[in-house]
Amino acid sequence: MKIAAAQLAKNLTSMPLPAVIWLSGDEPLLVLEASDLIRAQAKKAGIEGRISIDVDGSFDGSELIAANQSLSLFGDRELIELRMHAKFNDKGRKALMEYIAQPNPDNLLVIVSNRLEAAQTKAKWFLQVVAAGWWLPIWPIEHSQLSGWIRTRMQQAGLQPEPDALTLLVDRVDGNLLAAKQEIDKLQLLAGAGQVSAEMILNSVSDSSRYTxxxxxxxxxxxxxxxxxxxxxxxxxxxxxxxxxxxxxxxxxxxxxxxxxxxxxxxxxxxxxxxxxxxxxxxxxxxxxxxxxxxxxxxxxxxxxxxxxxxxxxxxxxxxxxxxxxxxxxxxxxxxxxxxx
Missing domain, CATH: 1.20.272.10 (Zinc Finger, Delta Prime; domain 3)
Incomplete structure (x- = not known):
């Protein structure tokens, strides 16, 4: 089934893990954080092992089939990650369908890709994947949403930004969420919990400069x-x-x-x-x-x-x-x- 990014945490704690979870999106931080949530929940479910497979133009699916059929050295359950650097070719797609048809119940398959084209999401084989698990399309934060997103992140870190500080930080990161996270982490180290002023933002930006x-x-x-x-x-x-x-x-x-x-x-x-x-x-x-x-x-x-x-x-x-x-x-x-x- 298709689920929204905001639903992921709730679904992971309230539902059994599916056979496959597909994460797609062009925002690296949000995709990374969704992957981390899945890994953490998989570990709680007893899935200790992890296999990472890169998918490029020559991927024929043999590694995926081998990972699905084999047991780890210590008999651990496995998290199999497919990192998509190219679209599935015919052999890769056939191997994925074979996995979906007979998934190993001890394993969890996680596919991580860039944003999917509309035509791909309507393909019969892709709909079979979605029917067998979860598809999580992750959309970038719009510019109009960025201020609220950063404010929420800062509050979660125990920081209370003044309006000018928030405006300045939004302008500084310019939609780069990874940069926003790094700046918030830096402010948390510099200021601890409490109010964040524009001057504090400026200090954190220029603290390693010859001039300020x-x-x-x-x-x-x-x-x-x-x-x-x-x-x-x-x-x-x-x-x-x-x-x-x-x-x-x-x-x-x-x-x-x-x-x-x-x-x-x-x-x-x-x-x-x-x-x-x-x-x-x-x-x-x-x-x-x-x-x-x-x-x-x-x-x-x-x-x-x-x-x-x-x-x-x-x-x-x-x-x-x-x-x-x-x-x-x-x-x-x-x-x-x-x-x-």
């Missing part, structure tokens, strides 16, 4: 153009992703705009610093930016950040680092005509 994103922030806010571009190129060379830098620029622009607007309306800038939790040693950087250009300049810069975001996401062609460097010039040295806002 905070160095970049201080440089462009204070108007040191030479140091700004040097740090930006250093971060890019060290593998810091463009979305991280864009997020930082956008955040700092919003803070500068809020401070400028408070000043325009004769509000206490010090009260705004206090409310925004901007420490005294960093206040001079923001004050330098406020003196360098009027609020409408920074508002145009913030709007122009959408162009960089579109390029990062592949919606427009070009190198986002070029636009980022031009944006940093516009912030650090607004008198220079380097950026068309």
């Amino acid at each position: 994103v905070f160095d970049l922030s201080s440089a462009f806010l204070s108007g040191d153009l030479t140091r700004t571009l040097k740090i930006m190129h250093g971060l890019a060379g060290e593998g810091i992703e463009a979305p991280i830098v864009l997020w930082l620029i956008s955040r700092e622009l919003r803070l500068v705009i809020e401070l400028c607007e408070a000043q325009v309306h004769n509000q206490s800038v010090q009260e705004v610093f206090k409310r925004l939790r901007i420490f005294e040693q960093r206040q001079k950087d923001y004050q330098s930016a406020m003196r360098r250009a009027p609020v409408n300049h920074y508002q145009r810069c913030l709007i122009a950040c959408s162009k960089i975001d579109a390029m990062i996401k592949g919606q427009t062609k070009g190198d986002p680092w070029t636009l980022i460097s031009e944006m940093l010039v516009a912030i650090s040295a607004p008198q220079l005509p380097a950026y068309q806002l």
